[in-house]
Amino acid sequence: MEAESGGVDQILAEIIKSSVAPGASPSKLAAELACLLRERGLPIPNPFLAEMLVSNLCFSDNTAYLWKLLEQLMVSRVVSSLQVLALLTQRVIPNRKEQPIAYRLYLELLRRYALDLPSSSDPATCTDRILKSIDDALQLSQSYAVKQMEIGHAVVLFMFSVIKILLDCLIEDFGLDAYRNEQLIASGTDAKQGMETDERGSNEKRSDRTKDRHTANTIVSVEVLEEMTSNKKVEVFLHLVYINMPEQFNTVLNSMQVIEANKTKTNLSQSKVEKLYANIQRAIMDGNRLGKHSHFSCLFDTRPCSSSVCSNMGADNSSCWIPLDVFMENVMDDRNLHAISVIEALTEGIRTLKVINQASWQETFLALWISALRLVQRGRESLEGQALSHNPRFSMLLAIIPLSIAPLVHGKESEIDGTQKELALSRQHGLISSLQVLGQFSWLLTAPPDLVVAANDAAKKAMDAISKMNGGTTNHNLKVVGSMLHLIVEACIARNLIDKSVYFWPGYVVLSPKLETEALPNKESPWSSFLEGTPLSNLQNALIATPASSVEHLERLYGLAIDGLEEERLAASSIICGASLTCGWNVQEHAARLVVRLLSPISSPDSQTNYVQHMPMLHAILSSISSIDTVHILSLYGLIPELAASLMPICEAFGSMPPPSNHKSCTEKSSAYSVFSYAFLLLFRLWKFYRPPLEHCANARQDLTLEYLLLLQNRQVTLQNSNAQPVCINSFPKLQAWYVQNQMCMSSSTSGLHDRPVQQVVDMILTMIFSKATKSDCNSGTSSGDQHVGVLPLPAWEILEALPFVLEAILEACAHGKLCSRDLTIGLKEIVDFLPASLAAIITYFSAEITRGIWKPVVLNGTEWPSPAANLFLVDQEIKELLASAGVHIPHCYPRGLEPKLPLPMAILVSLTITFNFGGKNLDYIHGLFGQAIENCIGSSPWPSMPIIGALWTLKARRWHDFILLTLSRFPLVHDRDAVSQLIYSCFSSFLGPASRGFHFDGNSGAVGLFGNGIIENGALKHVAPGSLYVHSCRMFLDMHHAGDVIFRLVIDRAHEIAREWASNVSVRSASRTSLSVAVSKVRQVALLASCMLCLAGGLKLVQVLYEELFPTLLLLVGEGKSGTATTSPAGHVGNFLGGYAIAYLLVVSGAFIWGVGETSLLFTLVYSSKRAWVFGKHMEFLARLMEGETLPGCDPGTWKAYVLSFFHLLISLAATWIRDVKIETLRKLASGLRRWNEHELALALLKQGGPAAMSAVVESLS
Incomplete structure (x- = not known):
């Protein structure tokens, strides 16, 4: 120690000795001491001198001279003020009652020098020693869990610790500990935390004079606290603790609340206490006072949903909440299965949208109800076909939304102001008031x-x-x-x-x-009879048709389904899959989870015997949940990964069992083939094995894959039970073998794979098909369709393994005229009838062959192949007219004068589809698969097949005519970039109204303009709304980048149009600030809709493209006629101003919709937010390079500056948590650039949100 101090102890001894000399001057001695330290080469400020001086002051040499000398040394920076005050805090506070004079002097030093921040020019070794001394004195690293103490941490945490300690002293000195403990216990904080403030206790006798001094000191301490907390730097420091260490800040806030609530019981100045409390509360709101000082303030000081703005625009607030309508319409797309629960996604979306719109909870909940009611109203009449019924829409309103609201009303939020209970009551009040206001929307409340x-x-x-x-x-x-x-x-x-x-x-x-009215007899609920003990067999039909009224009813049924007699198991499982699952809104999520649990009733999944015992129950469940409605409901609750994991062992077990000897068809009866087929085809639908290779696929978005589903399921199981074993495909060798083979068939032909044991099975199937062909005359118009494929005593896995080779052989035979097309179709149909699971292999194989594009087209002449000629051009014209109603004008899809042709694999697949009964019951599991597979083949092939397939299908199923038209109307958008552009423009026009309407919406704009009131008029399909067409087709766009580019540039163009409207309206310009706020609000609507459309079309990938490609390209390229110089006209200036803001709003809001604006669950982060840090961090680095001049923007300087200021302001206001992902050096560069623009407040606000690691940067910016 002596070697480290360099003899400072000897110097200090001389100082103490000279201090008793008469006439000694502290200032002169301080100067001499500084010279002496420099002569000996000792660092200044000297940490050892501070430690030894304070050690002597407390309290062996507690003289007035030494106190004055200490102050002179602090003034001349011979010792660090921060270190001295930290050391004094450690020594003086516990002895404040015994040493009131020392405490008073300490308070005065604190008042004068607490904000004497360290200099960046201090030697590094000296700074490190000072930091260690401060840390040891106040135990900062231990108390605040700081792993590496930097100067910024020391300054902020020292200031906070001193405030916290002084408040604790006040509470103790006034005997308010009991109140404080109640506050801390109520807020979940340890009531015993904090340093000991009086180690000697209050039992020792003290003189009256000492007591008086101590009482005076308490008053002074409040004055010092009030002065400190009123300082802007301290306010910043407190805000840093508030956002980075909320639990610690909560203790200070609770202490302050106790003092404020009991101020009348003390001798303190009530005004001082109130000011102190206000200062601490102001620190909480420190981050919300930006943008009020510059000409950009109109961008930030108007609530997006403020009534004044909406009234000026002639519309209600619905335009601000259009993301809710888009979200709900998207959820109703049965082709879109959800990776996680819609409840979780909607809850996060509600939080995000509330922040974006700066809305109250009443406004937020009201908008949510209205959007859901509009969804229900749009579906009052549905088309006949393989479309969702009304039930999923009802479930959205009456089950999903209440479940999404529940975490907001009851859940634990991140607010740390000690008033969680008040916040919950506030949200519940917002919910209640929203329901009261909802009663005014009578036109939406009429029940379907x-x-x-x-x-x-x-x-x-x-x-x-x-x-x-x-x-x-x-x-x-x-x-x-x-x-x-x-x-x-x-x-x-x-x-x-x-x-x-x-x-x-x-x-x-x-x-x-x-x-x-005539009194009707009260019908007793069948569930009451069930609870009273009525046999289940007598109530089965009634219970299936009646939703359960409580979870207990379902749990009792589940017990019977697991442990009851065979008849009870079958009945109970069927009941759970009935109305309780489809329309039991108050218990639906429980019914859905019980259904999935019932698929895994076996304790030892390797035992086929146990599976056979449960075969009837599994058959009943799988046949019930294979409908489009039910699969979609399970998807809404995020059960697709769990469902997939439950189906895999069923497929493995039943696929290994041979069929019974009398087996011919398995559509009705329970058998190994039927259970396997239901399970396998359902599993097949979940992750879409029929997708062609990515390079041929129209969908650029990532679909759910088997590996991804298992990853989600394993992550979910791990969150619930860390010891649970993960589900791996390796555990199911038969399924894994088929999976590998399927991938090989999708990526290449099966040629060269024939030298395998499966050849014998291939020959057996081919023999049956070709033997039937010899009994049929293709040209006679007769066939042997009444004959059935002979029984193949083989497990399903062996047949599926052989089918790709069978299909290759018959495709070649048909192409060379060795096999009649009609016999081929009939043979395939009988194979599907015999083993429905074979449909998966058939779809996979032919889909791959279609995308390979190597097969010649065949003429659909009505002889060998079915002919669409009867209504081909009618269907083509109807699709053209339907698209025109949505604002998309295209030429005829099929050229006139050309014979209808299809590539051979597609002709076979389509011919097979029309052999099935489109309206047949119990065929949902086939229709749901066939329809999406054919649609995908249409989209992935450039051949104009869409009207041909539509004509064939409408001839087969006339009642499905409108459904087929609506479905096929999406496919011209797959390859036609011009049609996509038209649809995007139509969506904007229908939502905003044409530009010529100026600042005003009309009754046909907003959500109603975008989605309409429904697609059915007088029972027929007359039109389709552009928003609906976009939502249900955007994932099929072949060129997602084109769609993103069109949306992005349209936002900029609309911003300039709005600016021109503003500039041309003299009456509006006369009140420039108000009118400009209206223009800004309209720009927000444009960017808000654009964000929804971007996120829908490309999801995570397109948002990443927006940040990494679209925006940098626009920024760096010099626009036409702009060459980097500022525009001088009012319209041009405002256009650049609004354009920059629009781009910033688009980027921030698009990111918010995908990534969320706050802390999200682990599963949500895995699915949506995992790439946020990378994408956003790279974008911030790009901006930093531009602001440092390493790269020059090519756009108008006004646009560039408006973008930067808007982006950072929106980021801080809406999504501050993102900033923590940015490197500290990047934040320093950005803040430096903002300060060069004189945006000091914004630069500071940006640094403050950088997390604990940015504390030093904040302190440096304040030095």
Whole structure:
């Protein structure tokens, strides 16, 4: 120690000795001491001198002279003020009652020098020693979990620690510990944390004079605290702790709340206490005071959904909430299976949109209900065909949304101001008030026909409850009229979001105009009979048709399905898959999870015997959940990964079992083939094995793959149980072998693979097909369709392994005229009838052959192949007209005068599809697969096949005519870039209105303009809304980059159009600030819609392209006529100004929709946010290079500056958590660039959000 100090102890001894000399001057001695230290080559400020001086002051040489000398040394920076105050805090505070004079002197030094920040010119070795001394004195590393203490950490945490300690002293000195402990316990904070403030206790006797001094010191300490916290630098330091160490800040806030609440019980100045409390609260809001000082302020100081702006635009607030409508419409796309629960995604989306719109909870919840009601209204009439029914839309409104709201109302949020309970009450109040306001939207609340009875029952339930509470009896002759509001309220009550006091709202219960009706007998619920012990067999049909009224009912059924008799197991499983799953909105998520759990009832999955015992139950479940509706409902609840993991062992087990000897067809009866086929085809649909190779695939987005589904499932299981074993495809050798073979067939032909044991099975199947061909005359128009394929006593896996080689052989035979097309189709149909799972191999093989493009087309002449001639051109014209109704004008899809032809593999596949009964029951598992596979083949092949297939299908299923037209109308958009551009422009025009309408929306704009009120008029398909067409087709666009580029440039063009409208309107310009705010709000609507469209079309990938390619390209290229010089005209200036803001808003909001704006769950992060740090970090580095001049922007300087300022302001206001992913050096460069633009406040705000690692940068910027 002596060697390290370099003899400072000897120097200090001489100082103490000379301090008693008469006439000694502290300032002179301080100067001499500084010279002496320099002569000896010792560092200044000297950490050892500070330590030894304080050690003597406390309290062996506690003289006034030494205190004055200490102050002179601090003034002349011979010792570090921060170090001295930290050392004094450690020594003086615990002895403040015994040493009131020392405490008073300490407070004065704190008042004067607490903000004397270290200099960057101090020697590194000296700084390191000072940091260690401060850290040791206040135990900062240990208390705040800082691994590497830097000067910024020391300054911020020293200031915070001193404030915290002084508040603790006040609480102790005034005897408020009990109140503080109650506060800390209520907030979940340890009531014992903090340093000991009086190690000697208060039991020792003290003189009255000492007590008086101590009392005076408490008053001074409050004054010092108030002065410190009113300083702007300290306010910044406190805000840093608030955003980086919320638990620590919570202790200070709780202490301050105790003092403020009990200020009348003390001798403190109430005004000082109130100011101190206000200062600490102001530190919390420190990050929200940007953009008020510059001419850019109109971009930031207007709420996007403020009533004044919306009223000026002549529209309600719905335009601000269009992402909700887009999200819900997208969720209703049955082709889009969800990787995680829609509930989780919607909850995150609600949080994000509330932040973006700066809205209240009432506004947020109201917009959510309105969007969902619009979704239901758009589906009041549905098309007949393989489309979703009404049930998923009802589930969205009455199950998904209440479940999404629940975490917001009841869940734990990240706010740390000690008022979580008040926040929860505030949100619940927002929910209740939103429901009250919702009653005003009567045109949305009319119940669809399918819900009229349920709505009336809900209203009657409220009337019965009112009568009961009032002590009366219900008059069953009175008829009440229910609406969607009653169903929404009941859904919220079922989720404990609100209570039954809503029944007493004025006008909630409405009697029918016909007050009295003939009393109907009350029907007892079959579930009541079930609980009373009625045999399940007597109630099965009624229970299947009636949703369970509670989770307990479902749990009891689940017990019977697992442990009951065979008949009970079969009945219970069928009931759970019934109405409780499809329309039991209050228990739907439980029913969905129980269904998936029932697919894994076997404790030892390797035992085929156990699976055989459960075969009837598994057959019943799989046949019930194979419908499009049910698969979609399971997808809504994020159960697709778990469902896939449950189906894999079923496929492995039943695929290894041979069929019974009398097996011919397995569509109805329970057998190894039927269970395997249901399970395998359902699994097949989940991750779409029929997708062609990526280079031929129209969809540039990543679909769910088997590996990805297993990754999600294993991650979910690990979160619930860290000891759980992961599910791997290696555990299922038969499935794995087929999976590998399937991938090989998709990427290359099967040639050269014949030298395998499977050749014998191939020959058996080919013998049957060709033997049938010899009994059929292709030209006679007759066939042997009444004969069935002979029984193949083989397990399903062996047949599936052989089928690619069979299909290759018959395709070659058909191409060379050795096999009649009709016999080929009939043979394939009988194979599918015999083993429906073979459809997977057939679709996979022919899809791959179609995309290879090596097969010549065949003429569909009605002889060898079915002919579409009867209505080919009619269908083509109808599709053309349907697209025109959405604003997309294209030429005819199929050239006139050309014979209808299809490539041979596609002709075979289409011919096979029309052999099935389109309206047949129990064929959902086939239709759901066939339809998407054919659609994908259309999109991945350049051949104009769409109208031909449409004509063939509409001839086969006339009742599905409109459904087929609507489905096929999407395919011209796959390859036609001009059509995609037209659709995007149409979406913007329908949402915003044409540019000629100026600043005003009309009744046909907004969500109604974008999605319409439905597609059915008088029972027929008349038109399609551009938004609906875009949502259901955008994933099929072949060139996603083109779509992104069109959207991006359209945002800029619209911004300039709005600027020209602003400049041309003299009356508007006369009130420039108000009018410009209206223009900015309209630009927000443009960018908001653009963000939704980008995220829908390309998801994560297209947002990454936006950040890495589209924006840099626009910024670096010199625009036409702009050559990097500023525009002088008002319209040009405002256009550049709005254009920069629009781009910034687009980037931030697009990122927010994909990545979220705050901390997200691990599963959400895995699916959506995992690449955020990389993409966003690279973008910030790119901006830093531009701001440092390493690269020069080619766009207009006004656009560039407006973009940068807008981007950073939006980032700090909406998505500050992203900034923590950025490298500190990058943040320093960006802040330096902003300061060169005199944007000091914005630069500081950016650094503050950089996390704990950025504390030093913040302190440096304040030095």
